[in-house]
Amino acid sequence: MTALVMLLVVTGCGSGSGGDQAATSDEAGRVAAPQAVDGAGPVGERPGPADQRGGAGAAADTRVDQRSIVYTGSIRVKVDDVEAAARAASDAATRAGGFVGGDQRRSSDADAVAELTLRVPADRFYPVVEELAGLGRQERRQIDTEDVTEETVDLDARIATQRARVESARRLLDRAESITDLISLENELARREADLASLEAKKRRLADLTALSTITVSLVGPDASAPDDEREIGFLAGLSGGWTVFLTSMTVLLTVLGAVLPWLLVLGVPLAALWWLNRRRRHRVRPEPAPVAPVGTPPPPGVGPRSSSVSEPPSVPGARSAP
Template identity: 70%
Template sequence: MGMGMGRARFHGTTAVATLAALLMLAGCGSGGGSDDSGATDTAAEAPAAAPAEAQGGAVEAQGGAGAAADTRVDQRSIIYTGSMRVQVDDVDVAARDAAAAATRAGGFVGGDQRRSSDADAVADLELRVPAPRFYAVVEELAGLGRQERREIGTQDVTEETIDLDARIASQRARVESARRLLAQADSISDLVSIENELARREADLASLEAKKRRLADLTALSTITVTLVGPGVTVADEEDQIGFLVGLKGGWQVFLSSMTILLTVLGAILPWLLVFGVPVGALWWLARRRRRNRQAVPALVAPVGAPPPPGVSAPPPVPGARSAP
């Protein structure tokens, strides 16, 4: 029985070895078909990879669409500013119409300065209007009279706005982390140190948020500075004129203003001078005169034994006279 089992094991081992040799020979004989199998494997993997690539392409397409949406004009942050000069028949009426135009557009009047002098009247208005209504309001203001000058500028602050948003988000995360550390502090020194750091981070966050609000205000409301002048005002502004006569005129005006101020001050202090200055001056004059009179009177009798005054020689001694002990 033992011999039978050994023979069975021997025949099994021989069969395994024979099968392995046949497989090796088959592999060597079909070497040219390995490329086909590789192609088949690649083709089998391609359908599996196709959905992933399709999904990646879809994501990229979505990202590209988002970037394209962000670069559109209506999605960008743009600050509009305008400056114009219009000559009108009645400055006050035109100023009211300009303020009404800004109000109708959803804005308001940010500044109003006027110099009224009949035909030489001038009004400087600063209007804040929504950005979508900027050009419409500019055209409406130009129709108030004869437009002499117009300047429009734009500033794209999209990148600055995006950068501020990122910095604000990062700073808020830093503030939250500092608050968590403050809640976990277990000593006075750590508590004070973390509180100082938290205060500094909150101050930086407040500064960034203020800048963001300022940018949002400038982009939401555009600024239009309009100068309304009467029919008697020339095109050239007085501040733009140069030359000898202009300088002489300005210097004369300054001189007159200085003299007016000087006379005003003199008129204010003149009553005080009359009330207090005249008596004090009289007393000072009398005291000085009395001092001069005292210095002019010579001494009539010189004391015995006193030395002679300067420039006067002593008298010769009298014979037989005794000197005082």
């Protein structure tokens, strides 16, 4: 009898443990399935890939309309009125159910430029791009796509597994009997919850990218220069660029000259007049130097050479010189 009771207890415990494992597995399967089936899931989650898989880690649906795709595009349009075109682009994004994520403008008459970052729903991506191209003359368009279906499925599986680990740590924390076990389990639970929060943040970011596509539109005026990667090369392009630089340099030079000319008139003319008067006064006061005879020229008549010693009296004929 005692053995039978013990056997029933062991069987009951085993059944309970198996039931807990089944419940945990069933909970993980429910977490892995997307909540967007009934419209309560995060924005951008597509129900197709998750509905087709039986559990976490299963293969994703290969149908194109059920895959998670990130659309990004950029377009450059030359328009007559940049401000009006920018307002029209913002209205196009709003009508499509999106919003303006960034707006940078530079106004300088015909050389005005507006850089807009638009976020629109993925199913309205191409219609909005076509509407933007119709605002003027399209100069450049680039569209990139990235299939993130596998990454989405992997994140779903990892989130389900991490949630199960968090629940397991919480159950063990409720059964802790010592302070040491309590502290250790609390640390482990905090680490697992942090990992789960990181995975959920990645999933929300990925869902945002798949739900709302990004379009970068550049609206330029009729006289705007071409981008660096689209500029022409060759002799004529160099000649045109050199002539433009020459005209710009002359404009700058004339601007500087116009700014300096008033100072030259106010200060330069009086200083020049003072310098001229001072030079004229010095020229009048300076004595004229005596003419210098050229070397080898004989002295004029009546002028004999000067002796370097004291001159002697002329000699008398018949007189004797003193002893």
